[in-house]
Amino acid sequence: MKKTFLKHLGLFVIVAxxxxxxxxxxxxxxxxxxxxxYDAKSVNGTVTFVETGFLDSTSGxxxxxxxxxxxWPPMGPPAAFATIPVVNGTAAFNYKLTDLADGNYVISxxxxxxxxxxxxxxxxxxxxxxxxxxxxxxNPTLKATISNSAGVGSINFLSWADxxxxxx
Numbered sequence: 001m002k003k004t005f006l007k008h009l010g011l012f013v014i015v016a017x018x019x020x021x022x023x024x025x026x027x028x029x030x031x032x033x034x035x036x037x038y039d040a041k042s043v044n045g046t047v048t049f050v051e052t053g054f055l056d057s058t059s060g061x062x063x064x065x066x067x068x069x070x071x072w073p074p075m076g077p078p079a080a081f082a083t084i085p086v087v088n089g090t091a092a093f094n095y096k097l098t099d100l101a102d103g104n105y106v107i108s109x110x111x112x113x114x115x116x117x118x119x120x121x122x123x124x125x126x127x128x129x130x131x132x133x134x135x136x137x138x139n140p141t142l143k144a145t146i147s148n149s150a151g152v153g154s155i156n157f158l159s160w161a162d163x164x165x166x167x168x
Contacts, residue, residue, distance in 0.1 A: 038151030041100050042078030043144040045155030047084065047109055048092040050129055062086055062114040062161075066097045069104040073168065074121075079105065086161075104143040108168075109159040116122055120166035124160025131167045 005040055013066040043066055054062075054165050065078035080097040097107075126142030144155045160166070 003161050014138040018070060030141070032119070036153060038153045039096070039098065040149045040151055041098060041146060042151035043080075043097045043105060043107060043146070043155050044095070044151065044153040045125075045157070046092050046160050047123065047157060049161040050091075050158050050159055051165075052088065052091070053160075053165075055087050055163060057163075058114075059084060060111055060115075063110050063112050063119075064095045064097065064107065065110060066100055066105040066107055066144065066164070069106060074108075084109070088151060100146050102146050102149065104145050107144050107155055107157070111163050114139060121168035122163065122164045122166055123157055124167065125155055125157040126137060127167070128158040129152050129160055129165070129167060131165070137168055 008063055045082050047064055062084040064084055065074075065083050067074050069080050071079075082097055084093050084095065086093075086121045108121045109123040110119045110121045119135040124137065124140050125144065126133070126140035127136040130136055135154055146152060
């Protein structure tokens with residue numbers, strides 16, 4: 001009788017242990033294969049500065065801008081722009097440019113001085129931080145494309161912070 005009881009107790013312990021393991025391995029996370037959606041007529045992404053030589057915000061501001069492909073290299077204002085809120089010690093900034101019509105856009109980072117004058121460009125989507133003469137600067141290999149008024153995302157690239165490293 002004692003052997004039968006121990007066999008049943010041992011079997012009960014094993015079954016209970018397996019049940020606990022199976023229950024604890026359950027995944028409570030819901031996985032969605034739906035791609036992210038973005039606001040209509042917007043370009044979204046992250047600009048990452050490769051160094052921290054930021055200029056003092058009292059002398060101007062860092063801007064991310066969208067130029068129509070036909071307006072590049074820039075000779076006039078961008079189709080959309082946003083100020084990058086520079087915080088020393090932070091390397092990456094998320095951005096969103098809005099109210100863009102359908103078309104291809106060159107996305108760049110520049111510095112706009114409070115006193116006016118030339119605004120150096122320190123990063124271009126598709127060319128990142130290339131310097132010197134390269135065809136990419138005149139015709140970047142990547143562009144943000146808006147079609148059917150749908151917003152686009154993952155327009156991520158690198159930029160210099162120090163304007164002496166300007167690329168354009």
